[in-house]
Amino acid sequence: MGGGGNDSYGKKAFKRSKSHFADRITADGRDGWPVAAGRYRLVVSRACPWASRAVISRRLLGLEDALPMAIADPIQDDRSWRFTLDPGGRDPVLGIRYLSEAYDKRETGYPGGVSVPAIVDVPSGQLVTNDYQQLTLDLATEWSALHRDGAPDLYPHALRDEIDTVMAEVYEDVNNGVYRAGFATEQEEYEGACAGVFRRLDMLSARLEGQRYLVGDTITEADIRLFTTLVRFDSVYHGHFKCNRWKLTENPILWAYARDLYQTPGFGDTVDFDHIKRHYYQVHSGINPTRIVPLGPELSGWLAPHFRQELGGRPFGDGTPPGPVPAQEEVPAQGRP
DSSP states (O other): OGGGOOTTTTTSOOOOOOOSOBOOOBTTOTTSOBOOTTTEEEEEOTTOHHHHHHHHHHHHHTOTTTSOEEEOOSSOBTTBSBOTTSGGGSOTTTOOSBTHHHHHHHOSSOSSOOOSSEEEETTTTEEEEOOHHHHHHHHHHTTGGGOOTTOOOSSOGGGHHHHHHHHHHHIIIIITHHHHHHTOSSHHHHHHHHHHHHHHHHHHHHHHTSOSSSSTTSOOHHHHHHHHHHHHIIIIITTTTOOOSSOGGGOHHHHHHHHHHHTSTTSGGGOOHHHHHHHHHHHOTTTOTTOOOOOOOOOGGGGSOOOGGGGOOOTTTTSOOOOOOOGGGOOOGGGOO
16 A cells, blocks of 8 residues: 555455454453443544444444544555544554554454554553444443433344344445445456445335335434445445446435435534545555546535435434534535535
């Protein structure tokens, strides 16, 4: 990834690594990491869909004070995620220049590379977990004692089997499917992945035609996981990853669903389109050798009426919307519609 790009993307078969560091932070501390306000630091990139899940969950649940957040530069160099957005190029709490330093404190020679989201133990400076699949589920369940008043139940017991099924299908065909299409090295590989993306999107569109959210009548973890791909679709996946059978804006149901979530506090106010586009188009130089970032698409449509409220549903269930975004976490103007 020298010079901020990664020439290997698009030149070798794509396979997503499993999270190597799968320790869990739990209420009872059974893995040695008990939930504790202020002890840990969540490291994210606003460009990354996997990290964006954690950013949204944290905000919906009101964990901003209990789990402070570090935002990495969307442009990586040969040591991966770096803190060049902070004064002096160091995270002000961890004191490190690269997220890899926290990984190295935990283990040397680890497989899978340096990924976000990651949670770091502040006292020791060690990485705790980079398990993006489990992390947000634990924020919703194990961290409940630190949730804000009125926090929604993002993983309700009665619906977990259905939520798990929907999330597994969305992960395989959509969340990960766009990457398999974008990083394909052979025509047949690309066509299979791309067809799978749109086959699943068509099925999700049919599901959402008569209901406001994916499972039940409130926002759940399933909606968060689909949203983080949909919000990037026209900006990067349609062109950069060649998932171009149609644009999100050309599917009336999914486009309205995505706008509904974007306009819900906790979703759109975490999205930085500038970080998203610069990361994909400048880091994946194996796919985009010129590293030119396109000017479009036009973003104002994200603020247009969606009319999804006519389907009913209660976004936060018996809870309430999160409060204003903390000033230090507001998305800069260039990243918003």
